[in-house]
Amino acid sequence: MYQVLNQVYQAEAPAIAPEYEGLEKQAEIVAGLGKPVSYSGLFEPPSTEIIPCEQTYSVDRYLDYLSSGSQYVALESQVRANLFSGLRTVLEQQFQGEIQLFNLAALQIARKI
Template structure:
């Protein structure tokens, strides 16, 4: 668990200008491949945060608006901060029908704090990208006295252990350095819990409560490769290595699993009251 959380948190230490454009080559694949949040998770997050059509939300790192739209449909007023221009363009298309949503193309690090302006600061699979020395201070400053930090997570999509072993042979042949370790349900639950620990350690928020939702879905080979290509370790791969790896994975999935793959992961939400 500690190693996984450390890896997650290392993203926030990357150069800010690099973080702004990290996903630019794979924005469309990211939007196609990343799993959506289960309806039950969204409803529980809405209930736990006491959200209503009158609520005000600051979303940090909205990406392509995958989570944003769930809260926009409730009628909340949302200011969504996203530094990547291409993500902003996709999010603008997705959210065009919601006039109470405003998109700001800038990083949270550079965003000008609006003191006590929001009921909720929301981050969906984005909080680990924000500089650790800044995010809790800024979140606290912009929240009302009774406000909360809400974090949504979709952990790694995994096939069964048997399928994982088959695909691992492809990784060992083409990209052994990024061959994924099999996590399973128990470890993913530990990872989800560990991701909330820095929130309470900040001294600005209460220790968060965490709720976990098991998810299962079937991906076509194309969507699965879109999902993989949006992962940071794949973005960083040398291009020919990535081509060879994905070609091998595509062939294996088509020949041995009829062109689709059944996947499991845990989704989670965490809510922490401002102190």
């Protein structure tokens, strides 16, 4: 799905094309969040809980979600309209009008030394 949607971004708004972050990359980012706490010398290494999250959006709901992001708000109105039109077309024709997003929710707790 990322590759198909990325084609629309590259054609209509390449400057804001999202970088692919699979679950492995997301887990790596989460692991890095606790490093400043660990290196401070003020806390024990943090405990981390990672929860995979999956959300299914209709095309309209997904485009509403995107339209709240600052990178989309900053686009010229015609560029945004073309991008959203292209995304709508691809999602309706190739993905039955739905998109599933996968993310990781993370919680870190560190005990003060």
